[in-house]
Amino acid sequence: xxxxxxxxxxxxxxxxxxxxxxxxxxxxxxxxxxxxxxxxxxxxxxxxxxxxxxxxxxxxxxxxxxxxxxxxxxxxxxxxxxxxxxxxxxxxxxxxxxxxxxxxxxxxxxxxxxxxxxxxxxxxxxxxxxxxxxxxxxxxxxxxxxxxxxxxxxxxxxxxxxxxxxxxxxxxxxxxxxxxxxxxxxxxxxxxxxxxxxxxxxxxxxxxxxx
Amino acid sequence: xxxxxxxxxxxxxxxxxxxxxxxxxxxxxxxxxxxxxxxxxxxxxxxxxxxxxxxxxxxxxxxxxxxxxxxxxxxxxxxxxxxxxxxxxxxxxxxxxxxxxxxxxxxxxxxxxxxxxxxxxxxxxxxxxxxxxxxxxxxxxxxxxxxxxxxxxxxxxxxxxxxxxxxxxxxxxxxx
Numbered sequence: 001x002x003x004x005x006x007x008x009x010x011x012x013x014x015x016x017x018x019x020x021x022x023x024x025x026x027x028x029x030x031x032x033x034x035x036x037x038x039x040x041x042x043x044x045x046x047x048x049x050x051x052x053x054x055x056x057x058x059x060x061x062x063x064x065x066x067x068x069x070x071x072x073x074x075x076x077x078x079x080x081x082x083x084x085x086x087x088x089x090x091x092x093x094x095x096x097x098x099x100x101x102x103x104x105x106x107x108x109x110x111x112x113x114x115x116x117x118x119x120x121x122x123x124x125x126x127x128x129x130x131x132x133x134x135x136x137x138x139x140x141x142x143x144x145x146x147x148x149x150x151x152x153x154x155x156x157x158x159x160x161x162x163x164x165x166x167x168x169x170x171x172x173x174x175x176x177x178x179x180x181x182x183x184x185x186x187x188x189x190x191x192x193x194x195x196x197x198x199x200x201x202x203x204x205x206x207x208x209x210x211x
Numbered sequence: 212x213x214x215x216x217x218x219x220x221x222x223x224x225x226x227x228x229x230x231x232x233x234x235x236x237x238x239x240x241x242x243x244x245x246x247x248x249x250x251x252x253x254x255x256x257x258x259x260x261x262x263x264x265x266x267x268x269x270x271x272x273x274x275x276x277x278x279x280x281x282x283x284x285x286x287x288x289x290x291x292x293x294x295x296x297x298x299x300x301x302x303x304x305x306x307x308x309x310x311x312x313x314x315x316x317x318x319x320x321x322x323x324x325x326x327x328x329x330x331x332x333x334x335x336x337x338x339x340x341x342x343x344x345x346x347x348x349x350x351x352x353x354x355x356x357x358x359x360x361x362x363x364x365x366x367x368x369x370x371x372x373x374x375x376x377x378x379x380x381x382x383x384x385x386x387x
């Protein structure tokens with residue numbers, strides 16, 4: 001995907017520049033952007049290093065595991081059909097906690113494990129009910145929607161970027177970001193839970209007719 | 212505005228206080244652990260540096276060529292409809308596919324309008340409350356070879372839209 005986007009941006013940019021006569025600005029823009037990327041990385045080394053350092057403490061002292069346990073009751077409400085599957089629920093919980101704490105790179109491995117486990121449950125279920133095994137299960141969809149809705153409590157990268165670009169108060173967006181994240185996640189969850197409930201009802205009804 | 216600013220200022224110190232306090236109470240070697248974690252963070256940043264170079268160059272080309280202004284011009288009616296500053300619309304669009312590319316566009320807005328302008332704030336908050344839908348979906352669904360994603364995209368779009376609307380409202384509130 002990114003292969004196309006990246007190539008598209010550069011090629012379109014150069015073609016447009018040929019028409020607008022901006023080739024000189026484009027030429028210096030290329031070099032300036034490359035330099036800028038590295039000065040940005042230097043700022044990020046500090047901020048991201050600080051954050052991962054602190055989060056490592058939370059991890060090693062068992063704080064993260066405690067948070068994961070706190071999340072379980074909520075997850076049981078969201079995923080009632082798989083609430084008994086300890087391993088999957090564990091993966092989903094640790095994926096969400098990693099997202100909440102802004103450890104995106106730590107969230108992907110657990111997220112993929114959760115997805116794999118959800119898929120196995122789904123395949124088993126398909127054998128019994130004759131559903132399409134190529135289609136995502138309701139649980140997979142809900143898990144994805146929650147993941148996509150962004151859970152991050154502290155947007156640490158954005159704070160680093162803002163300070164690099166001269167903000168007087170880089171952290172100003174923490175509370176607004178938190179509210180906006182809550183809104184987007186809630187919207188996703190409400191829609192997802194509604195979809196799950198409706199599909200479950202439909203299956204229940206068609207099951208009744210069959211018997 | 213004052214309250215938002217104050218509460219926002221409290222968050223990071225509070226988190227540090229709690230986590231480090233908890234570690235000390237449990238007699239952990241907090242400083243050694245911190246150094247280990249910071250090293251991991253360094254590796255992560257070094258890891259994304261090439262991506263950042265590549266995407267910022269692409270954004271730089273698009274920006275300097277004037278193509279972005281043409282796109283923003285085309286999007287004016289959409290922006291009026293959604294009450295979103297038109298300069299932020301390309302960010303939202305690219306955001307769906309790639310975080311780093313969207314960041315590149317945001318840096319551009321920061322340089323042009325300032326981080327704490329209406330545009331800068333709106334863009335910052337949008338980036339904090341959304342994710343790259345298509346990227347995440349392709350990584351996760353491809354990993355288990357699921358072909359029909361059913362209502363995932365609709366749900367993701369609803370969440371993203373809700374986040375964008377909330378961001379615009381909050382940013383306007385903060386500046387008024």
